[in-house]
Amino acid sequence: MSKGICLASTQLKLSDLAKLAGVSTSTASRALNDNPLIKKETRERIQALAKEHHFSINAAASRLRMQKTKVIAVIINLEAETKQSVDDPFLLKVVSDINRAVNRQGYELLLSNSHMAGEDWHGYFISGRRADGVIVVGQGKEQAKIELAAKAGTPIVVWGDPKTSANYPIVGSDNFVGGLTATEHLIAKGASKLLFMGDPAHAELGERYRGFCHGVEKADVTAKLVRIDITSEAAYASINTLLRENGLTFDGIFACSDMVALGALKALKERYVSVPNDVKIIGFDDIAMAQISFPALTTIKQDTHAAAQLLVEKLLIQLSGKMCESQEVPSSLLIRQSS
Amino acid sequence: MSKGICLASTQLKLSDLAKLAGVSTSTASRALNDNPLIKKETRERIQALAKEHHFSINAAASRLRMQKTKVIAVIINLEAETKQSVDDPFLLKVVSDINRAVNRQGYELLLSNSHMAGEDWHGYFISGRRADGVIVVGQGKEQAKIELAAKAGTPIVVWGDPKTSANYPIVGSDNFVGGLTATEHLIAKGASKLLFMGDPAHAELGERYRGFCHGVEKADVTAKLVRIDITSEAAYASINTLLRENGLTFDGIFACSDMVALGALKALKERYVSVPNDVKIIGFDDIAMAQISFPALTTIKQDTHAAAQLLVEKLLIQLSGKMCESQEVPSSLLIRQSS
DNA sequence: AACACCATTGCAAACGTTTGCATTAAGATC
DNA sequence: GATCTTAATGCAAACGTTTGCAATGGTGTT
Numbered sequence A, B: 001m002s003k004g005i006c007l008a009s010t011q012l013k014l015s016d017l018a019k020l021a022g023v024s025t026s027t028a029s030r031a032l033n034d035n036p037l038i039k040k041e042t043r044e045r046i047q048a049l050a051k052e053h054h055f056s057i058n059a060a061a062s063r064l065r066m067q068k069t070k071v072i073a074v075i076i077n078l079e080a081e082t083k084q085s086v087d088d089p090f091l092l093k094v095v096s097d098i099n100r101a102v103n104r105q106g107y108e109l110l111l112s113n114s115h116m117a118g119e120d121w122h123g124y125f126i127s128g129r130r131a132d133g134v135i136v137v138g139q140g141k142e143q144a145k146i147e148l149a150a151k152a153g154t155p156i157v158v159w160g161d162p163k164t165s166a167n168y169p170i171v172g173s174d175n176f177v178g179g180l181t182a183t184e185h186l187i188a189k190g191a192s193k194l195l196f197m198g199d200p201a202h203a204e205l206g207e208r209y210r211g212f213c214h215g216v217e218k219a220d221v222t223a224k225l226v227r228i229d230i231t232s233e234a235a236y237a238s239i240n241t242l243l244r245e246n247g248l249t250f251d252g253i254f255a256c257s258d259m260v261a262l263g264a265l266k267a268l269k270e271r272y273v274s275v276p277n278d279v280k281i282i283g284f285d286d287i288a289m290a291q292i293s294f295p296a297l298t299t300i301k302q303d304t305h306a307a308a309q310l311l312v313e314k315l316l317i318q319l320s321g322k323m324c325e326s327q328e329v330p331s332s333l334l335i336r337q338s339s
Numbered sequence C: 001a002a003c004a005c006c007a008t009t010g011c012a013a014a015c016g017t018t019t020g021c022a023t024t025a026a027g028a029t030c
Numbered sequence D: 001g002a003t004c005t006t007a008a009t010g011c012a013a014a015c016g017t018t019t020g021c022a023a024t025g026g027t028g029t030t
Helices: A014-021 A025-032 A040-052 A059-066 A089-104 A121-127 A143-151 A175-188 A203-218 A232-246 A258-270 A304-319 B014-021 B025-032 B040-052 B059-066 B089-104 B121-127 B143-151 B175-188 B203-218 B232-246 B258-270 B304-319
Strands: A071-076 A108-113 A133-137 A156-159 A170-173 A193-198 A222-227 A252-255 A280-285 A298-301 A327-329 A332-334 B071-076 B108-113 B133-137 B156-159 B170-173 B193-198 B222-227 B252-255 B280-285 B298-301 B327-329 B332-334
Touching: A014 A025, A014 A040, A025 A040, A059 B059, A071 A089, A089 A108, A089 A133, A089 A258, A089 A304, A089 B089, A089 B108, A108 B089, A121 A133, A121 A143, A133 A304, A143 A156, A156 A304, A170 A175, A170 A304, A175 A193, A175 A203, A175 A252, A175 A280, A175 A298, A175 A332, A193 A203, A193 A258, A203 A222, A232 A258, A252 A258, A258 A280, A304 A327, B014 B025, B014 B040, B025 B040, B071 B089, B089 B108, B089 B133, B089 B258, B089 B304, B121 B133, B121 B143, B133 B304, B143 B156, B156 B304, B170 B175, B170 B304, B175 B193, B175 B203, B175 B252, B175 B280, B175 B298, B175 B332, B193 B203, B193 B258, B203 B222, B232 B258, B252 B258, B258 B280, B304 B327
Parallel strands: A071 A108, A071 A133, A133 A156, A156 A170, A170 A327, A193 A222, A193 A252, A252 A280, A280 A298, B071 B108, B071 B133, B133 B156, B156 B170, B170 B327, B193 B222, B193 B252, B252 B280, B280 B298
Antiparallel strands: A108 B108, A298 A332, B298 B332
16 A cells, blocks of 8 residues: 555644644743743744644634633524514624624624524523623514523623613614604605504514604694504505505605515505605615615615624623613614605 | 622533532433433433523533534625625525524534635634534635635535536526526517626626527527626616616616616616516516515526525535535526516 | 343543743843 | 842643543343
8 A cells, every 4th residue: 555645634733833833832822822921033933833834723622721702692583473584684784794893803703593592592602602792683572581691691782772671781773763753754745644664562663653653743744553564565565455445545654664665665656656746755774775776765774883883892891791781873864765 | 798699600510410410420421412321311310400400511612522513604705896795685695594504404603704714714614613614605706715725625615606617516596597597588578689787707697698698699689798796786877877878779688686687677767768668677586675676576586595405415415524516406587577 | 150241320531722830041130 | 159030931730521441230141
């Protein structure tokens, strides 16, 4: 037999690298971590050697020793009752922004969902040393699980309605103000028979509805709540029914999300109701589609970028042992053609 | 000072649990892993005890010992040149489907992007024991990095164009067939002056364009390539320019993605070009928005669900040491109102 | 009664880091 | 020249699992 060529040579470990450099393992370790205890030139020599040999530290071993993972878990928390899915463009945008913010802080992102993580989030993620902290996207109805995790000492932050009182910090838009602004805008544009489409039982939407009601009260307009699941399909179906059964009894729609708005918009256009002439419509979120729809959708933009940054910062604060509080991030009115 | 109450008692470890159960650590370990070496009733007793005390195994230690992580890394591979962002609804849908498929196999999902992972994917993920394998979403132009990782022995699978020959398996839609089908559909509907919107330099889109050309050749129609970045903004701008400068010189558009199609659609509607009467338009992907647009967008649906399943399966095959090959997943024509 | 066998459990090593402490060498101070 | 200080490095323990092997006790066979 000829001598086999060792293609994928056995994994280099720190002690091997140290041997190569002619130093002890501890020196190598410190050198790679840029510990000033080690002479600068030694450090650089070892770092160069590591690059050359494509060495990388074994994260499992490091985590075991350090008792921390440098990982943040993100849980997409969907409620079982709603048809809102993980595919919801807005949720995914939030996740994507969180991903960036997490990386910027030198952490990695473990993507999870309420199904995979099971009941005991603290046990699974924290005790299980899979992550140092948890970000929950979507307050949902599962607040019991969140509360439990927080009580068990999980560093945790939630995207949701900041007004909700809880034993964990919540970051989210100023939904009340957003709802009010949207309503005032519709009214300013001349709408006087308003519809709110969405489900106020959901915390964030409840606040938007409160803002809506407040705006309605201040003006001389009528208002109606169309309680639907927050999907475009539900909105489409519901507007269709409304038009078929009652005719056009409204001239302004505040949709609780852009997806809902777009579903409604489609139904209106199919029935030749002119937007914005006959009906003005405003959404919430500012997803990518909002500006591509025709007419382009007026909406309340949620600043997910800033929010993601905030979520991560607050989590890091907790990781350093300190407490922190819920916080609202300002939303803004984006006027386009639909109003 | 009163005696403080120990709220979060120090982390329970396996040996503690074993002591509680009156067995050795090894027995406890085997019991939790349902090892039949251990008597059934002992196993159940220990498992119950673990539940009761909210015990969970330390993943870091386990990974160190086992030399495997039960984690799959997903890299969103965006090209620097394009403005296509991580927010692209289609990419996110793919990730979301992969997430589900990964979980179904009992793995966790580490979300990453080409920036965070750096140059040396093998070093970072595999040698670094952060993941057992890698799924790359988006073939991109960064094929060098992928190839390098594969060569280094990284278990890896790529979402992209399966026709590309590579040293790693690629899963993706039958883009040629999809492109051909789309084109034939446009022609069947009476279009005879066709536009292809997209950038054929991108592997997947190149195949779609080849399908397009093939369809065009077989029929008596004219065709033009509109080479644009694959964003709705670019499509919108490009159709606007086209109409302004040349007038309506086409009656059928094959957009390389739904986002592109929707951008084009908006420009057409703004200039009162009737869809589908004056211009028929078909997209690719079938993102959520396709059915909500007005008119609803005819498109080639990519079966991301099946593809995700396949990606994960192929990765697991590699993890078990076997080789596997690229594979196409069938796409399907979804006829809606835009054609 | 001696032996082999099986079912069940325990012992101890190993996985690859990081870090408190000890050690060394060299220069500074008296 | 003896002692102290400082800079640089090495030793060895610990992090919490998993698993090959040894050990135990009981049952069945000859």
